[in-house]
Amino acid sequence: MSIRPGPRNLLTDVDGLAVGNAGSLAVRSGVTVVLPETRAVAACDVRGGAPGTRETDALDPATLVEAVDAIVLSGGSTYGLEAMSGAVAWLGARGRGFKLGETPRVSPVVPGAILFDLANGGDKAWGEAPPYRAWGRAACDEATQNFEIGNAGAGIGALAGNLKGGLGSASAIDGPLQIGALIAVNAFGSPLIPGTGHFWAAPYEVGEEFGARGWPPGRPAISVADPLRGSRAELTPLAPGGNTTIGVVATNAALTQAEAQRIAIMAQDGLARALRPVHSHVDGDALFVLSTGLIELPAAERLVHLMRIGAIAADCVARAAARGVYAAGDLGDAVCYRSRYPSERDKS
Numbered sequence: 372m373s374i375r376p377g378p379r380n381l382l383t384d385v386d387g388l389a390v391g392n393a394g395s396l397a398v399r400s401g402v403t404v405v406l407p408e409t410r411a412v413a414a415c416d417v418r419g420g421a422p423g424t425r426e427t428d429a430l431d432p433a434t435l436v437e438a439v440d441a442i443v444l445s446g447g448s449t450y451g452l453e454a455m456s457g458a459v460a461w462l463g464a465r466g467r468g469f470k471l472g473e474t475p476r477v478s479p480v481v482p483g484a485i486l487f488d489l490a491n492g493g494d495k496a497w498g499e500a501p502p503y504r505a506w507g508r509a510a511c512d513e514a515t516q517n518f519e520i521g522n523a524g525a526g527i528g529a530l531a532g533n534l535k536g537g538l539g540s541a542s543a544i545d546g547p548l549q550i551g552a553l554i555a556v557n558a559f560g561s562p563l564i565p566g567t568g569h570f571w572a573a574p575y576e577v578g579e580e581f582g583a584r585g586w587p588p589g590r591p592a593i594s595v596a597d598p599l600r601g602s603r604a605e606l607t608p609l610a611p612g613g614n615t616t617i618g619v620v621a622t623n624a625a626l627t628q629a630e631a632q633r634i635a636i637m638a639q640d641g642l643a644r645a646l647r648p649v650h651s652h653v654d655g656d657a658l659f660v661l662s663t664g665l666i667e668l669p670a671a672e673r674l675v676h677l678m679r680i681g682a683i684a685a686d687c688v689a690r691a692a693a694r695g696v697y698a699a700g701d702l703g704d705a706v707c708y709r710s711r712y713p714s715e716r717d718k719s
Contacts (some may be wrong), residue, residue, distance in 0.1 A: 374683060376577050377542035380694075381562040382551035383516040384542035385621040387411075387663040390553065392524030392538070393506040399493025399702060400446035402454040402503060403524030404510040404539060405553065405619050405661065410438035410469075412662040414631035415482065418639050418649075419615060419656035423448060425455045426482040427657070436480055440468050442659050443483030443507060444525040444555050444617050451485040457507025458483075462646040484559040486615040488528030488554030492612040492703045521698030525542035525555035525617070531646070531696045532561030534602045535705040539695020541580065541687045547623075547666050550680060552641070552687035554618035556695040559653050560646040561601030564590065572645040572693035575686045582714060598648055615655035616642055616692065620684045626662035630677055635660040637681030638700030641688025658688070 377384025387408045394401015415427045441458050445451030450600075459479045462468055468477030491493060493661070510524065515520055526538030535556065542551035556562065562570055569587045570576070572639075576583065603614060620638045635658050641647050642656060648658050668676045699707045 374543050374545045376612065377549065377551070379517060380542055380622055381518065381540040382542065382553040384544065385549040385551045385623050385663060385707060386665055386711065387398065388621055389514035389516055391510035391512065391517045392518055393509035393513060394524055394527045395502065396527065396702065397494050398502065399491045400488050401524045401527035402506040402510045403444045403555065404507065404514060405442040406511060406514040406663060407663060410440055412560060412626055412628055412631055412664060413439040413442065414628050414635050414660045415543070415657060416632065416635035416639055417657040419654035421649060422653040422655035422657055423485040423655055424483065425452050428495045429480065430482060432632060436469055437628040439482055440479040441481045442619050442661065443481055444619070445483060445485050445503055445581055446525050446528050447501065447503050448485055448487045448489050451503045453501060454503040454507035455481045455483040457504040458511055460509040461508045462495065462509040472538040482659065484617040484655070486525065486617055486627065486655070487685055488557060491528045491705065493528055499683050512623060520695060522700050522702060525718040526695055526699065529555055529557035530570035530603060531556045531558050532563070534562070534696060534711065535699040537695040537699030537709040539691040539693065539698060541575050541690035541694055543683050545679065545683060548680065548684045549623040550687055552613055552618060552684065552691040553621050554616060554695055556692050557614055558616045558649065559603045559614040559651050560648045562646055562693060562696045563601055565596040565600040570693045571647055572689040574609050575644060575689045576693070577690065580690060581693040592649065605657065614653050616646065617657050618691065619659045619661060620688065621661040621663065622680055623663050623665040624680055625667050631660040631662050633682045634684055638684040638688050641685040644685070644689040645692035676705055711716055
């Protein structure tokens, strides 16, 4: 049986998950929440040199709590960390969270990561009341299986190299296994092969999910090209923490927390396939993995299945990153991919 995208080609093709977006085009920022129906085993891998995260230490396999109630991806840099507080409040009010002993209260576990979109020209004059906490609650309210990508949620104010970035998602069905990725692309590096309109992720494209331009013919060795061509360096002076690509990978396979962490490490390869350079000094790249635990892996072939899940997850991450850039629209001075490289289909 061949691997194929799920019916939505979204993270929510993994049973038991919903995704909600909230934000503002005027502010040019937003929040995305991944909401499992029940608590899900989770892990995280951080590769960027300028990360902004919350509760990732709690996802270490040596710690007490191995399951989470939601994952939050947010714009807003450090202000965006309040989006996780909004999701915690929403979950706690509904009795969803970690419960220890006979205490009547729950403690929702909501890790998350932020990206930097403060310098994109949006209205950030929020004084002492940043909108991210409210957006965290609103994204939970909006959580559904069908959600928007491109200029949506955490991808609203994102940039990808010298293009408009965005929120992307992709999925893969491999027999009974479901695997999906949700990526907010705000990378310093470029999603495109230098001097072309072709995505680095082209070999991993399924169908026409990001334009079907394929790989450019007759290209010389990539290593002779300027590795920063097309990157954010062409738009603005470098600043620590000024970028970041963050995301969530999910599977219906039942994983331990240590296994989920290894899948997260493998899935980071998808960012390397889709963006160049990546995991840089000025990016805060982080990936979370969720296991909904609906499918048990056969013990005799467990390692093979785990490696297969990790490899497919990396492909999904590459596809999701390219889809996020392809689906994005122009916003302010940020020119989107389809405006810069219009195809005949885009012109019609």
